[in-house]
Amino acid sequence: KLAGVTIRVLCDVENPLLGPSGAAPIFGPQKGADPEAVRQLEINLAHYAEIVERDVGIEIGDVLRTGAAGGLSAGLYAVAGAELASGVDVVIQACGYDKILAEQSIALVITGEGKLDDQTGGGKGPMGIAQAASKLGIPVIALAGSVTASAENLQTWGFTSAWSIVPHPTSLEEALKNGEVWLVERAIHLGNTLALQFK
Incomplete structure (x- = not known):
């Protein structure tokens, strides 16, 4: 532990x-690990x-958040006494987000994720x-490159609705290349839809 230092x-x-919701099985496939590589990563971790x-x-195996950053947080927790x-x-x-939501009459929150x-x-x-806004009864719309979570889960997490910005079936390479343009297009569609309630 580092004397006099809080991390x-x-x-x-x-x-x-570790485990079914641990670093290897959850994040390994995202980084290109096939099932055998995931198995070996879990053994090594x-x-x-x-x-x-x-x-x-x-x-460190079952501690909340030790799977973050491929397990880097686990090492900092164990060796440096870090708070996760x-x-x-x-x-x-x-940033005072809760206060802003409560005091500024926010009617809608729009957020995003890859x-x-x-x-x-x-x-x-x-x-x-989403959770902070939904606690105050503020609806939350999410725009994302891909939406694979179920509507039920999204609502449980505080989202009112979620829209993919991708307009048609495409490759990841094309989606990354056109993401900015597609985000603007989807935002325009969303804005036009929201404007209907004021006509």
Whole structure:
């Protein structure tokens, strides 16, 4: 541990290091790991956790947020005594988001994410934004490159609705290339739809 130093790690996910919702099975495939690579990553992370517990005396495998950043947060937690905090909660508090929502008569929140999927519900920024607004009865619309989370999950996380900005079936390469243009187009459609209530 570092004497006289407090380390606070801001994590964008709640996932533990190990297990079905751990770093390897959840984030490995995102980074291109096939099932065999995911299996080997899990074995290696479990071995790492065993060494940490043996040598440092701290269990890291099941601790909330130790799966963030490929397990980097686990090492900082175990070796440097770091606090693992929800990144979105810290940012919301620092910028006074709750206060702004409550005091400025906000009628609607629009947020975005590259992909709204099951990981969104694990502590990602858009979920924190949606939950804070929905607690005050403010509807939340999300725009995303891809929406694969169920409508039920999205509503549980605080979203009123979610729209993909991609206008037609396409490759990831094309979506990344045209994302800015498609976002503007979808925002125009959304704005026109919202304007209907004022006509």
